[in-house]
Structures are given as C-alpha cells and as structure tokens.
Amino acid sequence: MLRRLRDDRGVSRERLAFNAGVSASYISHLEKGDRDHPTREVVDALVRYLDRIEPLSQVERRHLLDLAGLGASEFPPVDRLRQEISGEMQRALELHEPHLAAYIDTRWNVLACNDSYARAFPGLVEDVNILRWFLGNEKSTDVMVEWESEVRTTVRWLRGLIGSTGDTAWSSEFLDELGRYEMFRELWDEGVAAYGRERPHMHLRDVATGRCRSIAVQLFKVFSAVNPDQIQIFLGLPSWCADSAHAADIPA
Structure with a gap:
C-alpha cells in the first residue's frame, strides 16, 4: 500500500x-x-x-x-461526527416517520434525529447525550416506563465501551460529569459491563397523553471511512410484546 x-x-x-x-x-x-x-x-x-x-x-x-495496526482508537468530537450526516442520510431519517429514527455515536450522543424521535424523548436533543438526559432531565423519568432498568443497561454498555478502546481521555471527563449523580455512582460501582440490550423492547410514555407504548429497538452501524464504527442508526419500531402478561403490567 x-x-x-x-x-x-x-x-x-x-x-x-x-x-x-x-x-x-x-x-x-x-x-x-x-x-x-x-x-x-x-x-x-x-x-x-x-x-x-x-x-x-x-x-x-x-x-x-x-x-499499520493503528485503526481508529480515538473518539472524534460530536461536531465532527455530525458533519458526516449528509442530506441524504437526514432524508433517510425522515422516511422512517412516524417511527423513531436517529443517528447516535457509540457514546450515546444524538447526532441527528427525525421529529418522532425528538417528540418521544423531550429534551434529549438539547441535552445531546442519552445518559446526561437520563440522569439530569426530569422528563426522562416521565418518558421511560422502566427508567432504572434503562439507565442500568446504558451505564453497563458505557463500561463495556470504555474497556474496548484505548482512548480514555474522553471517558475520564465524561465520568467526572456523570459522577455528580448518586444513581450513576451506584450503578457504576456494580462493576458490570454489557455490550447490548438483554431485551429489544423499550417502553415509553407519552408525556402529553399519558399513553404507554412499546417499541422494538434496533441498532445498526453506519459505514464511515473517516470515523469507522463510530456512528449507529437507532430505529424504534412498533412492538407487540409476546409476553402479554408483562405488557399488561406496564403502568399507565
């Protein structure tokens, strides 16, 4: 070469x-x-x-x-990743309406999303990071029916991510920020890592109507020659949970 x-x-x-x-x-x-x-x-x-x-x-x-054995080992800043979201990629999100669709990076920063995603998670676009929204935005507890379980899953996923990369500069700063929250410290101290969701279903509440719904969460990596393996597309599709008993227990 x-x-x-x-x-x-x-x-x-x-x-x-x-x-x-x-x-x-x-x-x-x-x-x-x-x-x-x-x-x-x-x-x-x-x-x-x-x-x-x-x-x-x-x-x-x-x-x-x-x-040279020097594949991407650093996490690019959010602004640089957002520059990779082309007009065509943005239109792809809009084509998924009314289903939830967004581009996120592997650190759970929202890079771009469609209107349905923004409405489903009020305040998340402004907070940028999903964990920051979970822990610092009161609206997250209204939206996420299984809030604690979702936070635990995301924290464990973060631990797995940090362990899989040699770039720890960003994680030290981010952990300092999240460490202000007692809930995060408790979950982090559990010392458990994860590399995905145990269940594909996510249960959401519409803060305007109080109605609950289940979505099937799907994540796919987006090819990028510039920043490989850094961008994912999140799809939230309607879910009819096979476990009807569990679905019936979802609080309204």
Whole structure:
C-alpha cells in the first residue's frame, strides 16, 4: 500500500524517508512487510508528505492506518461526527416517520434525529447525550416506563465501551460529569459491563397523553471511512410484546 501511494506520486524511497524523518532502509522494510508496525507518529509523517503531493482519499488514509495496526482508537468530537450526516442520510431519517429514527455515536450522543424521535424523548436533543438526559432531565423519568432498568443497561454498555478502546481521555471527563449523580455512582460501582440490550423492547410514555407504548429497538452501524464504527442508526419500531402478561403490567 505504501509503495503504491509512493509510486503513484513519483516519490523515491529516499525522498519520502527524508521528509518523514526516517531512513530509506526503514521505508524499504515497511514496504516489504518485514518490520513491526510503525508508530502513529511515523505514519502521520508519511501521510502528511504524501498528502502534500497529492491528497489521499479518506479510504486510503483508513486503509493505511489499518494495515499499520493503528485503526481508529480515538473518539472524534460530536461536531465532527455530525458533519458526516449528509442530506441524504437526514432524508433517510425522515422516511422512517412516524417511527423513531436517529443517528447516535457509540457514546450515546444524538447526532441527528427525525421529529418522532425528538417528540418521544423531550429534551434529549438539547441535552445531546442519552445518559446526561437520563440522569439530569426530569422528563426522562416521565418518558421511560422502566427508567432504572434503562439507565442500568446504558451505564453497563458505557463500561463495556470504555474497556474496548484505548482512548480514555474522553471517558475520564465524561465520568467526572456523570459522577455528580448518586444513581450513576451506584450503578457504576456494580462493576458490570454489557455490550447490548438483554431485551429489544423499550417502553415509553407519552408525556402529553399519558399513553404507554412499546417499541422494538434496533441498532445498526453506519459505514464511515473517516470515523469507522463510530456512528449507529437507532430505529424504534412498533412492538407487540409476546409476553402479554408483562405488557399488561406496564403502568399507565
């Protein structure tokens, strides 16, 4: 891959090595695959120089990092992820009306949503993060019929997420924020991690009418060459729970 990018730009090993601050023999070893993975600093230096001659595509950048064993290990800020929500992706959310649909990142930040989603979770768009909404917005307890269970599931999912990445800078700051809430501290101290929902059904209450409904929650990863595995689409579809006894016990 590195040799192809170099050849496409008419750059010699010596020239690339000089501008990246490494030796020509090191470049040769990398291209032959007989050297351990390079550091991110080396790869960034190589990419910067090649990019100056002719810009690399986002796919080429990602592939080069993946081959170097340096796949995405940092969580991009919300604003950067929102830039990836194209007009076509936004229209896809609107096509799901009247069902709930939203793009969220793996840290439970809402990046974009349709009107049905915003109405179902009043205040969430402004709060941005689902856990922040759960713990800091009183409306969440009115909306979520099984509020404590949903909070517990999301906290456990957060613990699993933090354990699966090497980027802990964002998590330290976020945990400090959530740690102000006693409920979060109690659930966090349980020390349990999760990687999904035990049950697909989520029970919601309409704060205007008091009516309750069940939705089947579905999450799908959205392909992104720029920020792989960071964006998901949330779909909340009508659910007719097979456990009718449980459904009948949902308080109105």
